[in-house]
Amino acid sequence: MEKKQFQAESKRLLDLMINSIYTHREIFLRELISNASDAIDKIYYKALTDENLTFNKDDYYIKVSYDKENRILKISDTGIGMTKEELEENLGVIAKSGSFTFKKENELKDGFDIIGQFGVGFYSAFMVADKVTVITKALGSDEAFKWEATGADGYIIEPCEKEAVGTDIILKIKENTEDEKFDEYLEEYRLRAIIKKYSDFIRYPIKMDVTKRKLKEGTENEYEEYVEETIVNSMVPIWRKNKNELKKEDYENFYAEKHYGFDKPAKYIHISVDGAVRYNAILFIPEKMPYDFYTKEYEKGLELYSNGVLIMNKCADLLPDYFSFVKGMVDSEDLSLNISREMLQHNRQLKVIAKNIKNKIKNELKNMLKNEREKYEQFYKTFGRQLKYGVYSDFGANKEVLQDLLMFYSSKEKKMVTLEEYISRMPEEQKYIYYAAGETNERIEKLPQTELVAEKGYEILYFTDDIDEFAVKMLMNYKGKEFKSVSSGDLGIEEEDNENASNKEYEDSKEVFEYMKNVLKGKVKDVVVSKRLKNHPVCLSNDGEFTIEMEKVLNAMPNHPEIKADKILEINVQHDIFKTLKEAFENDKEKLKLYTNILYNQALLIEGLPINDPVAFTEDICKIMI
Numbered sequence: 001m002e003k004k005q006f007q008a009e010s011k012r013l014l015d016l017m018i019n020s021i022y023t024h025r026e027i028f029l030r031e032l033i034s035n036a037s038d039a040i041d042k043i044y045y046k047a048l049t050d051e052n053l054t055f056n057k058d059d060y061y062i063k064v065s066y067d068k069e070n071r072i073l074k075i076s077d078t079g080i081g082m083t084k085e086e087l088e089e090n091l092g093v094i095a096k097s098g099s100f101t102f103k104k105e106n107e108l109k110d111g112f113d114i115i116g117q118f119g120v121g122f123y124s125a126f127m128v129a130d131k132v133t134v135i136t137k138a139l140g141s142d143e144a145f146k147w148e149a150t151g152a153d154g155y156i157i158e159p160c161e162k163e164a165v166g167t168d169i170i171l172k173i174k175e176n177t178e179d180e181k182f183d184e185y186l187e188e189y190r191l192r193a194i195i196k197k198y199s200d201f202i203r204y205p206i207k208m209d210v211t212k213r214k215l216k217e218g219t220e221n222e223y224e225e226y227v228e229e230t231i232v233n234s235m236v237p238i239w240r241k242n243k244n245e246l247k248k249e250d251y252e253n254f255y256a257e258k259h260y261g262f263d264k265p266a267k268y269i270h271i272s273v274d275g276a277v278r279y280n281a282i283l284f285i286p287e288k289m290p291y292d293f294y295t296k297e298y299e300k301g302l303e304l305y306s307n308g309v310l311i312m313n314k315c316a317d318l319l320p321d322y323f324s325f326v327k328g329m330v331d332s333e334d335l336s337l338n339i340s341r342e343m344l345q346h347n348r349q350l351k352v353i354a355k356n357i358k359n360k361i362k363n364e365l366k367n368m369l370k371n372e373r374e375k376y377e378q379f380y381k382t383f384g385r386q387l388k389y390g391v392y393s394d395f396g397a398n399k400e401v402l403q404d405l406l407m408f409y410s411s412k413e414k415k416m417v418t419l420e421e422y423i424s425r426m427p428e429e430q431k432y433i434y435y436a437a438g439e440t441n442e443r444i445e446k447l448p449q450t451e452l453v454a455e456k457g458y459e460i461l462y463f464t465d466d467i468d469e470f471a472v473k474m475l476m477n478y479k480g481k482e483f484k485s486v487s488s489g490d491l492g493i494e495e496e497d498n499e500n501a502s503n504k505e506y507e508d509s510k511e512v513f514e515y516m517k518n519v520l521k522g523k524v525k526d527v528v529v530s531k532r533l534k535n536h537p538v539c540l541s542n543d544g545e546f547t548i549e550m551e552k553v554l555n556a557m558p559n560h561p562e563i564k565a566d567k568i569l570e571i572n573v574q575h576d577i578f579k580t581l582k583e584a585f586e587n588d589k590e591k592l593k594l595y596t597n598i599l600y601n602q603a604l605l606i607e608g609l610p611i612n613d614p615v616a617f618t619e620d621i622c623k624i625m626i
């Protein structure tokens with residue numbers, strides 16, 4: 001029989017498995033049992049929804065057996081089986097395995113340890129076996145096939161005999177080496193312990209031939225051993241168990257078993273509702289961002305079960321977009337097995353569940369914010385952006401849900417603060433919630449525009465995410481306090497003396513400003529006396545709906561019509577530079593033109609905006625040096 005080659009990627013993963021020095025090898029059993037359970041799920045679901053098939057619940061089980069002498073461990077299931085094509089497709093390639101791309105990228109960084117953090121499915125068998133044989137017969141097929149591989153050099157597929165539909169995975173367990181003991185995977189006690197640890201809640205019976213002792217007949221204290229096929233898992237799905245019986249590890253194991261993430265969950269939420277709509281759910285907030293979270297491959301959603309039978313892998317309707325990072329499952333007795341995707345969307349029960357889940361997640365996050373601040377900040381670092389998108393999207397429909405979960409860096413506290421905390425510290429006369437937008441906190445800190453607000457002693461929130469300004473635009477206000485950019489025209493800070501002085505300055509030097517405005521025609525809307533600058537000579541502020549930061553963000557988007565914020569060049573008339581400008585106006589207009597252009601370009605640089613003509617700018621600088 002001709003040996004077929006594995007696809008390149010599969011070969012690499014196999015190599016990894018075979019040479020793995022990973023210590024949690026035992027998870028291979030979890031992977032194989034999980035595959036077996038999935039296969040039974042598929043056939044069971046078919047049987048329940050297809051009138052032509054009748055099956056008996058007792059027909060579905062997984063059997064784990066071993067033969068110590070020949071070093072064989074076998075995992076059999078009565079699931080849906082695989083056709084020849086499916087064998088080829090599923091076991092010859094690491095199909096659609098986005099997780100592998102992730103592994104590849106991280107391989108060098110973290111070594112093999114990544115393998116243990118999450119499932120790698122079928123191939124993990126090669127961590128403990130030097131030969132893997134799969135014998136399978138698909139539902140509705142008369143033929144059975146055998147797939148076999150001894151390593152990364154290829155596999156064979158050939159017809160074989162198998163009576164019943166289902167799959168046997170046969171592992172030839174590796175010989176012990178000096179450092180490693182593989183015998184344990186041929187020991188009843190150890191195998192049972194692994195099954196209990198990782199696969200206890202599998203809905204189908206996992207059977208093993210278990211050695212038991214009984215009183216020898218006719219004696220009073222002599223015992224004899226006998227072997228009996230026994231179900232070794234409790235079969236109660238974790239979500240049906242009483243929360244009090246479960247430990248953190250149980251949830252973590254479930255998270256790993258389900259491959260919800262490569263990390264450990266930051267939080268789990270176990271919900272059991274017995275009201276008008278009955279359902280159980282286990283939800284997880286991951287600690288790390290899924291590797292594909294911001295790609296179009298990422299699909300949000302929860303697994304949906306109808307009375308214990310999986311009916312949908314990713315039910316998107318159960319999660320709002322802003323909580324799309326949440327993983328988990330929902331099981332409800334009130335959903336029909338035959339429900340189609342289209343019907344689900346209009347299903348009343350599902351809507352109730354979705355709403356309920358949304359509130360639970362929100363409350364959990366609120367609790368985390370209140371009681372586990374550090375953890376919440378870590379979460380917010382990872383997924384805060386998503387919450388801000390949530391505020392912004394759907395025309396702000398969800399802002400009520402989300403506004404209390406938002407956090408921004410505070411100029412005064414030098415750490416992340418909530419809006420509630422901000423307004424609780426506001427002095428009575430402060431009208432607005434002030435914010436400054438920029439690339440990083442360090443850059444914002446140096447923005448000249450912040451000078452007046454900071455001098456007033458008001459706290460400023462630093463907006464470093466693209467979405468921040470858009471989100472607060474949608475919020476409009478928080479508990480009646482409006483948001484105000486430190487760059488906006490009117491800061492709402494009354495400084496009468498200052499105001500009169502600047503009006504006077506403007507009137508006195510009106511012609512200078514007019515001249516400068518003319519030089520910058522088309523670039524700025526106006527040139528004015530600054531009321532906010534204290535030390536810096538110039539800055540840009542804006543007038544109108546779009547701020548300069550928004551202009552940057554929107555213009556960076558593909559296919560977005562060009563947006564221009566109405567920019568105002570502000571001049572600090574207290575600064576010596578103003579004298580120079582006035583002098584130039586009197587004596588040398590060409591010089592004023594030069595200075596105006598330089599100041600404008602400097603203001604652009606401070607804002608982090610590109611200079612239209614950098615060559616002209618450097619030439620201008622040179623001119624004043626000569």
Ligand SMILES: Nc1ncnc2c1ncn2[C@@H]1O[C@H](COP(=O)(O)OP(=O)(O)OP(=O)(O)O)[C@@H](O)[C@H]1O
Nearest residue numbers: 035036039079081082090119120121122123167259
């Ligand atoms: N016991 C089995 N019965 C039927 N099909 C199986 C069985 N084991 C594996 N398969 C098929 O092979 C595919 C690949 O299995 P594998 O465990 O490598 O990945 P997966 O289960 O799809 O994903 P992952 O384990 O990474 O979440 C499965 O999707 C399934 O279609």
